[in-house]
Amino acid sequence: MQISLQTNPVSLQTNPVSLSDEFLEELRTVVEQRLSTVDAVCFQHGKDESWHESMPPGAVVFAHSTEEVSEIVKICARHKIPVIPYGTGTSLEGHVGAVHGGVCIDLTEMNEILTVNAEDLDVTVQPGVRRKQLNEHLRDTGLFFPIDPGADASLGGMTATRASGTNAVRYGTMRENVLSMVVVMADGRIIRTSSRSKKSSAGYDLTRLFVGSEGTLGVITEITLRLYGIPEAVSAAVCPFPDLESAVNTVITTIQCGIPVARIELMDEVQMKALNAYSKFDYPEQPTLMFEFHGTEAGVKEQSEMVGDIADDNNAGEFQWATKAEERTKLWQGRHDSYYAAMALRPGAKGMATDVCVPISRLAECILETRKDIDEQELLSPIVGHVGDGNFHCCFIMDPDDLDEMARVESVNKRMVMRALEMGGTCTGEHGVGIGKIDYLVAEHGEALSVMRSMKIALDPDNIMNPGKIIKL
Amino acid sequence: MTENLKPENNDQVLEFVQWAVTQKMPLDVRGQGTKLGMGRPVEADHILDLSGLSEITDYQPSELFVTANAGTPMKDIYAALDQQNQQLMFEPPDYGPLLGSAVDQGTLGGLVACNLAGPRRIKAGSARDNCIGFHAVSGRGEMFKSGGKVVKNVTGFDLSKLMTGSYGTLAVMTEATLKVLPSPENTRTVLVRWAKDGDADQLNNQAMTEALVSTNEVSSAAHLPAKIAARSAVAYLNSAGSAVTALRVEGPAPSTAYRCAALKELLSKFGDVEELHTKNSKILWKEIADVSYLAANQERAVWRISVPPTEGAHVVQRILESAEADVMYDWGGGLVWLQIDEVDQASKNLIRGSVAQVGGHATLVRASKQLRQSAIVFQPLDPYMTGITKRVKNGFDPEGILNPGRMYKGI
Structure with missing residues (x-):
C-alpha cells in the first residue's frame, strides 16, 4: 500500500471558496459585530497545535447560542459554504483547517456550565467550556470529570474528537462519558441526540456517531457529560x-x-x-x-x-x-x-x-x-x-x-x-x-470507508460540514 | 413460504446478502431467535439464520478481549471466560424466560444487536460500551469491519456504537469483539429492609443515590418492592416481607469488606441493614439482570423505562395512580421494569406521557405479536429524527432488506 504523507501541507488547501459581501452581510444579521475577516484572525483559526500549516477560513464568526449556530449553518447551507467548528484549536491532526475555505464558527464564547445534576451524576455544558474550568466549577460538589487530554481543551472539541487522556484505564474516554448532546445538523436543524437517562435506546445511537465525528456531521452546541465522585x-x-x-x-x-x-x-x-x-x-x-x-x-x-x-x-x-x-x-x-x-x-x-x-x-x-x-x-x-x-x-x-x-x-x-x-x-x-491520517485510515479500514461515506452523505448531503476531514468524498 | 438460509461461513453470509440485494428480498436476520419477541415483527419471507457461525475466533485472556462469530452461544463464551476467571463487565442479561423461551439460548450477535446490559450498567456500560469492533455485511452486499481489538481507537465514525442496538437493521454482523476483565475476587451486597413497602418511594431513591455518590464504588443499585422481593430465591429477600434495596460492592476481599461496612453505616438510618456474601449475591444480581421476577404471567405486557435515576420513582408514582402494575428498579432508579395488563391506547399514553415529562424513553419489551405490530414498540421519534433514521438506514441498506420494520414501521 502506497501512503503519502504530505510534507508541504500548504497545498492541501484547494480552491477556497470566496465569500461574497452579500453572504457576509447575511451572517452579520445573526452575529452582528462578531464576525471577522481579518487575516490574522482567520490564520489563527485555520491552525491547530500540530505541525500542519494554517488553512485559513474566509471568515470567523463568534457564536453565542445554539440558535445563532443554527442560523449561521442555515445561511451557509443555502450558499453551500463550508462550516468549520472551532473550540480551542488544540487538535493534533489539522482538524480545524479550512481545506476548502468557508466559515469558521468559534464556540469559545459559549462557555457556560448550564446545569449540574449532582444526584444523577451528570452536567450539561456549552461546547466552549474547558476541561479545567469544568473541574474548578465542580470542586465544591465533590464530583469531577476525569477525561484529561494534554491540552486544556474545550469539551465541544473533546467530544468531536472523542478525546481521551491519562485516566482512560479506569474511567474510559469521551466515548463512554458523553450522555447526550445538542447538535446543529448540516441543514441548520437543532436536534437533541438522547435524553439525560443513562440508557439510550430510542432508535440508532446518534450520540456515539457524533462523538468523534470531528465536526463532519454537525456542530455540537451543548453536551451532557457523566460525572464521578472525587475519590476518598x-x-x-x-x-x-x-x-x-x-x-x-x-x-x-x-x-x-x-x-x-x-x-x-x-x-x-x-x-x-x-x-x-x-x-x-x-x-x-x-x-x-x-x-x-x-x-x-x-x-x-x-x-x-x-x-x-x-x-x-x-x-x-x-x-x-x-x-x-x-x-x-x-x-x-x-x-x-x-x-x-x-x-x-x-x-x-x-x-x-x-x-x-x-x-x-x-x-x-x-x-x-x-x-x-x-x-x-x-x-x-x-x-x-x-x-x-x-x-x-x-x-x-x-x-x-x-x-x-x-x-x-x-x-x-x-x-x-x-x-x-x-x-x-x-x-x-x-x-x-x-x-x-486520512491515508492511514484507508490502510486500516478500507472497506468501512464506503459505509462511513454513506453516513456522511446521509447526514450532510452537500458536504459542507468540515469537509476534507476523516474521509475524502 | 418462509425459507431458512443458514450460512456456514462469512463468505456464505456475503453471498446470501448479495443475492437478497439483487432480488430485493427482505431477510429476517437472527441467531437463535430468543429475542424475536423484542421489537416489531419483521416483514420478511426468508430467514437468515446465523446460528451456524458459532466459533470463538480469538480469545486472548492477557489482551482482555474476546472475538467470536455472531451465532456463538453466550454460554460457550461464558464457559471460556470462566476458565480464565474473566467476565464481561456489562453482565449480559438472559431475557429467555422473560420473553417466554428457555434459559441460556442467546447468541453474541443477538446480545450486541439488542444492546443489552445488566445491573453493572451504571459502572461498566452496556454491550455498546463494551463492543470495540466488528465484522459485518452491509445491506449493500459489502463486507466491512470497524473498530478493532484495542480499547482505544478514533479511526473515523464509531460504527460499532451505531451497529450495537440496531436490531440487525443496518448490517449482518458476522463477528464481534468485546472487552473482558478479570472477575472480582469478592462480591458483597448490602440490603436495606424498609419498614414500609414502597412501590414508588422517594426514600429508596435517596438511599441508592447516597450510596452511589459515596466513595464506596457501588457497582449496582436496585430496589425491589415487597411483592417482587418475595419472588427471589434468596432466603433473606423472600422472607423479608418488605421492600428491599440492594447495593453491590465488588473487588479484593479487604476493600470489599471495608466498603461494605461503610455502606451499612451510611444506610442504617433508612432501615435494617444486612449483607449477602458472594454466593447469594450472585443469585440475586442474576435474578435482577434477567428480570426473572416478571417472567411469569406471560400474557401481561412488560415495559422497560429509562429515565434520569432520580426520576424513576416519580414516573412510577404517576403511572400507579391510574393503573395496577408490578414494578422493580435497577441502575439506581434509572431503569424501571413494569409488568402491566396488555396495553390499550390509554395505558400506553399513560406510560409514554409520564416518561416524556422527565425526558426518558419507554420500550415495550414483551407483548403479543398483534400489539407489537400495531403499537410503537420503541420510543417514538419526531418527524425530523424519523427522517434522519431513514437516511442512516438507507445509507447502510438502501434496498431495505435487513430486518425491515423491526424497529420502526417502514424503516
Missing part, C-alpha cells in the same frame, strides 16, 4: 525501571490482575530528560511509570501494595510517592506538558505527535522497534504512552523546512503505523484522523 483517597507514584520491557510487563500484570489503577503512564528516558529540564524535576532518566490510585483509603493502600509487589518482581527502582494534592498536581501537570517539554529540547523546532495503539502484549516490541528506527534515522523523538491501553506517542521534534529530516520522520512514522496495523493495532488511539 488518591495517591500517585513515580517508579523508574531498568528497561522498557520491565516497565511494560509491570503494566500488563497490573491490568491482568484487574487492579483498577486510575492512571498508568510511561515515559521513556528521552522524555524523562525533557521532563526534568522543563518541569524542574530530578527523576532518574530511565524508562519510568507514573501511577495514580483512586478509591477508599483501604482500596488505595491495597492497590498500591499490589502494584508495588508486581513492580518489584520486574526489578523496579524505588517508588517515589506523591500523596499531597500539590505534589500530584505538579507531577501530572509535568506529564500533561510533555509535548511542550519535548519541544523545549530543541528550541525553534516543531513537534509532530504520533498516536498508534497496539495490543498490550506487543507494546514493548512495538516501542523498542520504533525507538531503534528513530535512533538509526538520527531523529529526536521522546516517547510517552498511556500504556494501560497499549497507546503510545512519539513526539518528533523537527524542522519542517529541512526536507531531508522531514523525509526521515515520514519514513519512521509510516513504518511505525504499518507495524502497529500488522500487530492488530490502530493508526490513531486518541488524536483522530483530521487531514493527517
Whole structure:
C-alpha cells in the first residue's frame, strides 16, 4: 500500500471558496459585530497545535447560542459554504483547517456550565467550556470529570474528537462519558441526540456517531457529560525501571490482575530528560511509570501494595510517592506538558505527535522497534504512552523546512503505523484522523470507508460540514 | 413460504446478502431467535439464520478481549471466560424466560444487536460500551469491519456504537469483539429492609443515590418492592416481607469488606441493614439482570423505562395512580421494569406521557405479536429524527432488506 504523507501541507488547501459581501452581510444579521475577516484572525483559526500549516477560513464568526449556530449553518447551507467548528484549536491532526475555505464558527464564547445534576451524576455544558474550568466549577460538589487530554481543551472539541487522556484505564474516554448532546445538523436543524437517562435506546445511537465525528456531521452546541465522585483517597507514584520491557510487563500484570489503577503512564528516558529540564524535576532518566490510585483509603493502600509487589518482581527502582494534592498536581501537570517539554529540547523546532495503539502484549516490541528506527534515522523523538491501553506517542521534534529530516520522520512514522496495523493495532488511539491520517485510515479500514461515506452523505448531503476531514468524498 | 438460509461461513453470509440485494428480498436476520419477541415483527419471507457461525475466533485472556462469530452461544463464551476467571463487565442479561423461551439460548450477535446490559450498567456500560469492533455485511452486499481489538481507537465514525442496538437493521454482523476483565475476587451486597413497602418511594431513591455518590464504588443499585422481593430465591429477600434495596460492592476481599461496612453505616438510618456474601449475591444480581421476577404471567405486557435515576420513582408514582402494575428498579432508579395488563391506547399514553415529562424513553419489551405490530414498540421519534433514521438506514441498506420494520414501521 502506497501512503503519502504530505510534507508541504500548504497545498492541501484547494480552491477556497470566496465569500461574497452579500453572504457576509447575511451572517452579520445573526452575529452582528462578531464576525471577522481579518487575516490574522482567520490564520489563527485555520491552525491547530500540530505541525500542519494554517488553512485559513474566509471568515470567523463568534457564536453565542445554539440558535445563532443554527442560523449561521442555515445561511451557509443555502450558499453551500463550508462550516468549520472551532473550540480551542488544540487538535493534533489539522482538524480545524479550512481545506476548502468557508466559515469558521468559534464556540469559545459559549462557555457556560448550564446545569449540574449532582444526584444523577451528570452536567450539561456549552461546547466552549474547558476541561479545567469544568473541574474548578465542580470542586465544591465533590464530583469531577476525569477525561484529561494534554491540552486544556474545550469539551465541544473533546467530544468531536472523542478525546481521551491519562485516566482512560479506569474511567474510559469521551466515548463512554458523553450522555447526550445538542447538535446543529448540516441543514441548520437543532436536534437533541438522547435524553439525560443513562440508557439510550430510542432508535440508532446518534450520540456515539457524533462523538468523534470531528465536526463532519454537525456542530455540537451543548453536551451532557457523566460525572464521578472525587475519590476518598488518591495517591500517585513515580517508579523508574531498568528497561522498557520491565516497565511494560509491570503494566500488563497490573491490568491482568484487574487492579483498577486510575492512571498508568510511561515515559521513556528521552522524555524523562525533557521532563526534568522543563518541569524542574530530578527523576532518574530511565524508562519510568507514573501511577495514580483512586478509591477508599483501604482500596488505595491495597492497590498500591499490589502494584508495588508486581513492580518489584520486574526489578523496579524505588517508588517515589506523591500523596499531597500539590505534589500530584505538579507531577501530572509535568506529564500533561510533555509535548511542550519535548519541544523545549530543541528550541525553534516543531513537534509532530504520533498516536498508534497496539495490543498490550506487543507494546514493548512495538516501542523498542520504533525507538531503534528513530535512533538509526538520527531523529529526536521522546516517547510517552498511556500504556494501560497499549497507546503510545512519539513526539518528533523537527524542522519542517529541512526536507531531508522531514523525509526521515515520514519514513519512521509510516513504518511505525504499518507495524502497529500488522500487530492488530490502530493508526490513531486518541488524536483522530483530521487531514493527517486520512491515508492511514484507508490502510486500516478500507472497506468501512464506503459505509462511513454513506453516513456522511446521509447526514450532510452537500458536504459542507468540515469537509476534507476523516474521509475524502 | 418462509425459507431458512443458514450460512456456514462469512463468505456464505456475503453471498446470501448479495443475492437478497439483487432480488430485493427482505431477510429476517437472527441467531437463535430468543429475542424475536423484542421489537416489531419483521416483514420478511426468508430467514437468515446465523446460528451456524458459532466459533470463538480469538480469545486472548492477557489482551482482555474476546472475538467470536455472531451465532456463538453466550454460554460457550461464558464457559471460556470462566476458565480464565474473566467476565464481561456489562453482565449480559438472559431475557429467555422473560420473553417466554428457555434459559441460556442467546447468541453474541443477538446480545450486541439488542444492546443489552445488566445491573453493572451504571459502572461498566452496556454491550455498546463494551463492543470495540466488528465484522459485518452491509445491506449493500459489502463486507466491512470497524473498530478493532484495542480499547482505544478514533479511526473515523464509531460504527460499532451505531451497529450495537440496531436490531440487525443496518448490517449482518458476522463477528464481534468485546472487552473482558478479570472477575472480582469478592462480591458483597448490602440490603436495606424498609419498614414500609414502597412501590414508588422517594426514600429508596435517596438511599441508592447516597450510596452511589459515596466513595464506596457501588457497582449496582436496585430496589425491589415487597411483592417482587418475595419472588427471589434468596432466603433473606423472600422472607423479608418488605421492600428491599440492594447495593453491590465488588473487588479484593479487604476493600470489599471495608466498603461494605461503610455502606451499612451510611444506610442504617433508612432501615435494617444486612449483607449477602458472594454466593447469594450472585443469585440475586442474576435474578435482577434477567428480570426473572416478571417472567411469569406471560400474557401481561412488560415495559422497560429509562429515565434520569432520580426520576424513576416519580414516573412510577404517576403511572400507579391510574393503573395496577408490578414494578422493580435497577441502575439506581434509572431503569424501571413494569409488568402491566396488555396495553390499550390509554395505558400506553399513560406510560409514554409520564416518561416524556422527565425526558426518558419507554420500550415495550414483551407483548403479543398483534400489539407489537400495531403499537410503537420503541420510543417514538419526531418527524425530523424519523427522517434522519431513514437516511442512516438507507445509507447502510438502501434496498431495505435487513430486518425491515423491526424497529420502526417502514424503516
